[in-house]
Amino acid sequence: MLCPWRTADLGLLLILTVFLRAASSSSNMDGKVMTKNYSTPLPEVNTSLSVVMDTNAVLRCPHTLTRVVLTRWEIILRDKPSCTKAYRSDTKETKEINCTDDRITWASRPSQNPDLQIAPVAITHDGYYRCVMVTPDGNFNRNYHLQVLVPPEATLFLSRNRTAVCKAVAGKPAAQISWTPKGDDCVTEQEYWGNGTVTVQSTCSWEVPDVTTVTCSVSHLTGNKSLYIELFPGTKRSEKSYILYIILPILILIVVGSIWFLKFNGCRKCKLNKMEATPVVEDEMQPYASYTEKNNPLYDTTNKVKMSQELQNEVDCTGLHTL
Ligand SMILES: *[C@@H]1O[C@H](CO)[C@@H](O)[C@H](O)[C@H]1NC(C)=O
Ligand SMILES: *[C@@H]1O[C@H](CO)[C@@H](O)[C@H](O)[C@H]1NC(C)=O
Ligand SMILES: *[C@@H]1O[C@H](CO)[C@@H](O)[C@H](O)[C@H]1NC(C)=O
Ligand SMILES: *[C@@H]1O[C@H](CO)[C@@H](O)[C@H](O)[C@H]1NC(C)=O
Numbered sequence: 001m002l003c004p005w006r007t008a009d010l011g012l013l014l015i016l017t018v019f020l021r022a023a024s025s026s027s028n029m030d031g032k033v034m035t036k037n038y039s040t041p042l043p044e045v046n047t048s049l050s051v052v053m054d055t056n057a058v059l060r061c062p063h064t065l066t067r068v069v070l071t072r073w074e075i076i077l078r079d080k081p082s083c084t085k086a087y088r089s090d091t092k093e094t095k096e097i098n099c100t101d102d103r104i105t106w107a108s109r110p111s112q113n114p115d116l117q118i119a120p121v122a123i124t125h126d127g128y129y130r131c132v133m134v135t136p137d138g139n140f141n142r143n144y145h146l147q148v149l150v151p152p153e154a155t156l157f158l159s160r161n162r163t164a165v166c167k168a169v170a171g172k173p174a175a176q177i178s179w180t181p182k183g184d185d186c187v188t189e190q191e192y193w194g195n196g197t198v199t200v201q202s203t204c205s206w207e208v209p210d211v212t213t214v215t216c217s218v219s220h221l222t223g224n225k226s227l228y229i230e231l232f233p234g235t236k237r238s239e240k241s242y243i244l245y246i247i248l249p250i251l252i253l254i255v256v257g258s259i260w261f262l263k264f265n266g267c268r269k270c271k272l273n274k275m276e277a278t279p280v281v282e283d284e285m286q287p288y289a290s291y292t293e294k295n296n297p298l299y300d301t302t303n304k305v306k307m308s309q310e311l312q313n314e315v316d317c318t319g320l321h322t323l
Contacts, residue, residue: 166216
């Protein structure tokens with residue numbers, strides 16, 4: 001995670017400093033004026049460091065060519081008293097003040113290695129870390145601003161027929177969500193948790209029925225992830241199926257029903273015609289026969305006429321039926 005060129009720069013700087021100091025002290029010797037600048041801090045090196053949670057991190061102290069009298073780590077974390085770890089070279093003593101987190105330790109024996117180790121890194125390790133090396137030539141400082149990264153948990157699901165929801169749960173920092181193809185109507189919401197993580201949710205819908213599969217891309221410093229999901233068929237298609245499966249049968253029913261109705265009605269009309277036609281014929285032929293004809297064999301001829309008329313009507317009806 002450390003930038004190599006920065007370390008190289010630091011090395012160069014240190015070499016330069018030591019060289020200049022050697023030169024200045026020799027001139028001082030000549031002038032017999034000794035300036036005590038031990039306590040003057042040398043230019044500080046500030047480093048931003050991002051570490052993924054649950055991994056191990058090593059924070060390095062500046063390299064010095066001069067003898068180190070004291071190595072000190074100052075650790076300032078949120079909501080915690082600042083913790084100090086110190087090692088004195090002359091007495092080979094280590095000391096700790098206010099340090100309660102046993103995941104933060106010396107990387108190895110401080111007599112050999114002044115570096116600090118965090119194993120494993122937790123979300124609470126966000127903060128400032130400073131290594132101070134006290135030497136006869138002054139203090140060498142190195143400051144770290146440590147940012148703990150938490151990979152979000154990505155999920156993708158359908159909320160409605162053509163609406164998908166992509167979630168990046170509890171990431172740190174907030175993840176970026178993008179869609180392929182772009183949604184017609186997208187809403188992105190962020191939810192901040194007390195532990196510094198953020199849940200990002202993007203809800204999109206697609207109106208174009210050609211879009212059948214959509215991809216959600218979750219971009220995060222800890223790595224990118226792509227998820228895809230199939231949408232239900234577009235509304236246009238479902239309208240088609242609606243027409244096919246609901247409207248069409250109803251139309252067919254209506255048509256068939258109408259035909260039957262017409263048929264039935266036609267028959268009734270035929271019968272009515274017959275009923276109306278009979279008395280007229282009878283009236284013309286026999287004015288008072290209508291109530292006696294049924295019982296009187298004398299009126300067979302009239303009946304025959306009626307029968308033939310009925311037959312004629314029947315023929316008309318069946319003619320209509322067959323149409
Ligand atoms: C230890 O913690 C107290 C607060 O609890 C703080 O005032 C003090 O400065 C801390 N000591 C060091 C050496 O960090
Ligand atoms: C699809 O969702 C939209 C919006 O909620 C709704 O108006 C429409 O009726 C839904 N269509 C189907 C077929 O479910
Ligand atoms: C942070 O808080 C959220 C909500 O309580 C939780 O889901 C998540 O696991 C937490 N993350 C860490 C790293 O503690
Ligand atoms: C993740 O995606 C972003 C853009 O979305 C890109 O800039 C970055 O390089 C990607 N990172 C990795 C590790 O692929």
